[in-house]
Amino acid sequence: MGAINGLKLAEGEPEGPATADADGHVQGLAGLIEIWKSLKYNTDMYKMLPILDELKSAIKSLVTGLAAGSLVGGSVGGPLGFFLGALIGGRVEEDTVISAVKDLVSTSSLANFNPLDARMRKASTFKPELVGQSKIILRMAMTALEDGALRLVDENGRLLESDGTPAQGAPRYSAAAKATLAKIKQLEDAINSLVNSMDDPDLGPRAKGQVSDVLSLRGEVKQLYASIAGDIIGSKPIKVPLTQAALASSSLPVFTPPQLFNDGNNYVDGGTRMVTPIQAALDAGATVIYAVVASSDYMNPGVDFVSKKPIPSYTSANLIDIGLRVGSDIEPSAINDSQLMPPNGFPVPVLVFRPNWDIHDSLTVAPGLIDIRMDQGWMCADDVMQAWAQDSEGYLAIAREHDYLRGTTLIARRRHQIWIEEFAANGWEYLHDATGAPVDATGPPPVPIVIDRKKKMAEALAHVREMKEDLHNLVQKRIDAHGNVPPDADRWWTDWERHTWAPDGPLWPLAKMKVTAKPNRGVPLDRRTTIKITATDTGGKPVKGATVYAGGRDLGPAGSLSATFASKTVKTIDPRTHSPNLTITGPSVEVEADGYETTPVPIRFDTSTAIAAP
Helix, strand or coil: CHHHHHHHHCCCCCCCCCCCCCCCCCCHHHHHHHHHHCCCCHHHCCEECCHHHHHHHHCCCCCCCCCCCCCCCCECCHHHHHHHHHHHCCCCEHHHHHHHHHHHHHCCCCEECHHHHHHHCCCCCCCHHHHHHHCCCCEEEEEECCCCCEEEEECCCEEEECCCCECCCCEEECHHHHHHHHHHHHHHHHHHHHHHHCCCCCCCCHHHHHHHHHHHHHHHHHHHHHHCHHHEEEECCCECCHHHHHHHHHCCCCCCCCEECCCCCEEEEHHHCCCCCHHHHHHCCCCCEEEECCCCCCCCCCECCCCCCECCCCCCCCHHHHHHHHHHHHHHHHHHHHHHCCCCCCCCCEEEECCCCCCCCCCCCCHHHHHHHHHHHHHHHHHHHHHHHHCCCCHHHHHHHHHHHHCHHHHHHHHHHHHHHHHHHCCECCCECCCCCECCCCCCCCCECCCCHHHHHHHHHHHHHHHHHHHHHHHHHHHHCCCCCCCCCCHHHHCCCCCCCCCCCCCCCCECEEEEEECCEEEECCCEEEEEEEEEECCCCECCCCEEEECCEEEEECEEEEEECCCEEEEEECCCCCCEEEEEECCCEEEECCCECCEECCCEEEHHHCCCCC
């Protein structure tokens, strides 16, 4: 998905607010976020072809208790029978399987990108003309199946070789050479006719003479090409639609079909040669590189292609599972590791952003998981940038320590657990495969809980609220450990995660209260001060048991209280100059009471009174 993300970002950022135009198009980063948040199901991105289902339905009599690949009377013999039996774990019937097998081996992919292709062609999604106008350098990497070469497409749609030079298109000749080209075409047609006729068994002795004729004509063609070599005036640049280039760069071999470019080559994901194209960025003139690696460096256990069950051992695995394990997991990981950490390093700073845990695989689409993944990446980037500012040489080890101490991965894991439990809290079964990954549905409603529905909903809701409170504490610990969180982090524990279905009701059906503070602005930091904080219900009556918290610290009951509000120094990195920026802030102050929503206190602190951090 790197090419699709990069293509959208290459539109550039609007000068004013990121608002939709007449086509509903939102430019740059805000538009990219909208695209991802609009996805609900796997079928919004790709469509599985029916070929595997046809094969499985054609394979009759899946017999339990028989060893994988066992053969019985009337079944396919030889390697084909063993292969099919190993694939599906049962016996196979020849007459019902052969045609399905032929269809399988003749297809170029198991799925297509038609839904994604249609989405990308809409003016509301992409506007390629903005990419050319933005002056942002873009490189999308892809690999040609015909010659195995890694090539790039730039912001103008030009096809480039891996070193950045233009890919050579068809040569262009001067007007004087056109008559010679016509003559060459006639001779080549004659050669083809002679070669085809030589396959006729009735020709007998004539074949020897035809060989001589073919050789003579080929010599003449060679001479004619040599005669116009000086008349070549260049080659026509090869240009590719930007959206097609992004699809090619995203095309997983076997799973999705290759993209045929007008240079005659079929292209697939550039990750088959270069997973993270750092060299392309260097060749384009990058002076600082942010390498975003979407998967962790931990390799999850392999998964059976058909059953989706984890494979604990490959001792008796079939060739598809072995091939996918090597080609989709081990080789790309090895290639990526060697490219991210070359022996001699890089001539410019390279910052690697990589999660320490994968929420889901690259083919799973679910609204809540997309949100969690984006926020995980946000916090991961914060960890890396702060670690880089601390030590540019050993930043990766420091960033991993930040992840542990600030709970970056722990927060993502907890939200994932909450997302799953929210199904039951709203009366739905969480459907998943043997690996725990959610099963795609084409649309609502999901499968309802049948037995003890109300009881299970109540138990699950209580569990969700308990985990939400734990999540709140984890976020506060991250903030206390000088880790930043995305702007909407408050929503993580006050609201449901996003799903393809509407929640049954509010997560916290609690009463609201009104909170005021006197003074409410210019409150000093790091100095003892007296402040009056009141909490009333919607009827204006004081809320019993209202307690004030500052930065998670209990200050006591609401009313007049004397407290010291500790300042906090937040360090960020300027993305352009890479110099550290220090910002002084006060703690988050809020009021809590049983039966009421936690409510922030509207205080503006005087940061000039803060004591300078050591």
